[in-house]
Amino acid sequence: MPELPEVEGVVRALQPVSIGQTIQSVTVSETVIESKQLGKETIIKGIPVEEFAEQLVGMTISEVTRRSKYIYFQLMKDEKTCLLVSHLGMSGAWFSVETVDQIPEAKFRNHAHVILTLGNGRLLVYSDIRRFGELRLLGCESDHPSLLKMAPEPFDEGACEYFLSMAATPKYHKKPIKEVIMDGHVISGCGNIYATEALFKMGLHPARTADRISEKKKKELFRVIVDVLQESIDAGGSSISDYRNINGQAGTMQDRLKMYGRKTCPDCGKETKSMKIAGRTSVYCPACQK
Template sequence: MPELPEVETVRRGLAPVMEGRVIAAAQVNRPDLRWALPEGMAERLTGARVLRLGRRSKYILAELSTEETLLIHLGMSGRMLISGDMPGAFHHPVAAPQKHDHVVLDMDGGARITFNDARRFGAMDLIDTARLGDHWLLADLGPEPLGNAFHEDYLVARLKGRMTPIKAALLDQRIVAGLGNIYVCEVLHRAGISPRRKAGRIAAPRVARLVPVIRAVLEEAIAAGGSSLRDYRHTDGELGYFQHSFRVYAQEGRPCLTPGCGGTIARITQSGRSSFYCPQCQR
C-alpha cells in the first residue's frame, strides 16, 4: 500500500491542475470502491472549486468551495492519473476510458484526473470540512512525522513503558501518522535498532534520535518520487525510484550496507508482515 512519500508525491502532482480550479464535470462509474461512495457524489463535485489540496497521513484531502472536503485513499492499487492540458506548454492526450476508471474529474483548465483502481481497495468520501477532524479515518491519527507536533519529547513520552516491539509501535497510526512497513524497516536500520526491541526498553536518547532519522528517510523518499512496488505510479504514470535506495527492505540475504558491519540482511515475520533488518548491527 502506498505510504506517506507516495501519497505526498501524488498530491504534489495533482496540485498544479486542481488547486484553484473548478471541477467542470465529475463522472462516477460505480456505486462503491472499498466502501460505498457518497450519495450524489458526481453532482456534489461538479461545479465545486478546489481551494486547497492537502494530505493527512496516507489520505489526500481536496478542500472544496462547497464547504465539503473530498477524501481520497489510494489503497493497494489506486492511481490518480492526469491527462489533457497541463500547466505550461505540456499536453497529454486525454486517455481512452479504461475498465477500472471509477471516478473521472474534468477540470476547467482542461486537465482530466482519473481515479483508476483495479482491485478497488481505494476509497473516496465527501466530508463536511468543518467536521473533517471527526471523520472515522482521521480522528485517531497521530501527528504528521514531518510536522512540528512530532518531536523528540513527544516520541519519548509516547513510547515510554510500551512493551510492543518498536516496529509495531512506529506502525501504529495513533502514535505517528503515515509510516508503513517499508519506511519503518529503513528507519530502524539507519538508527541501528532491532525491530524486535520492546519500544519501552529503548533508552530515551535512542528514541529521540529516531525523529530526525524518520524525517530524513521520508524526505529522501519524497524527493525520489516514492517507491514503486507493484501498482504505484506518479500522476503522469511514471515510477518512483526510492526502491533503488533500499538498504534493508526486500534485501534478504544481501550484505549489510552499514560501514564496517559485515552482517547479512535477514527477514522475520512480525504481526503478519515481513521485517527486514541486520542482526549484526541492529540491536
C-alpha cells in the same frame, strides 16, 4: 501501500493541475456502481454513487493538501465548502490526462474507477487496481472522527515529543518498536518501507519492544525516520509495485533502500532474515540489528 513520501509527491503534482478548477462532471465505473448496489463500500465510502457525483459537480478545488497518508481536496461552491478525502490504499493512483487512453500503463487504464472532468477539459482520474483505496466526501474533517486521531505530521514541531509520550503509554510500551512506529496514531505516514530503513540505520531489531529502547535512542530514531521520509520525498517516493505519480512516472527511492526487500545486508554481507510484525513482513539483519 503508498506511504507519506509517495502521497506527498501526488499532492505536489496535483496542486498545479487542479487548484482553481471546477468539476464539470463525474463518471464512476460500472465496477464500483455494481459493488455499491450489492452493499459493498467499494472506493466511494459512506454515500451513494449518485449523491457523490451530484454533490461534486460544480465544486471548485480550492486547495490540495496531505495529512499523513491521506489527500485532502478542499472544495467550494458559492458559500458551501466540503472536503474530499482520498486514500490510495494498496494500489490507488491519480492521473491528470486529456483522455483515459493517455494513462501510460494498461493496468491503470483498465481500472479507472472515478473520473472528474474539470473546467479546462482535462480529467482527474482515480485508478485503483485492487480497489482498497477510498474517496470520502465530508462536510469537514471532524465528520469522520478517525481522521482526528492521527498523530501530528512528523515534520511538525512537537511531533517527536508526541511520539515519545505515546511510545511510553501502556498501549505501546511493550509492543515491538516496528509496530509502534508504523502506527499512524504514534507517527503519521511511516509504513513498512521507511520503518524498515530507519530501524536498519539505527541498528535496532524490529521486534525489540519500545520499553527496551532508551529515550535518547527513541529521539534519535525519530530524527532518522524524518530524514528517511524527507530523502524519499526528494527522490519522488519508492515505486516498489504500483505507485505512480499523476503523470505515470515512478519514483527513485527504491534504488536507495538499504534493507527493505534485500536478501543480504549491505553493511556486513550476511543473509537477511524476515519476520511478521503487525501483519507486515519485516526484513532485518540479524548481525547488525540488535
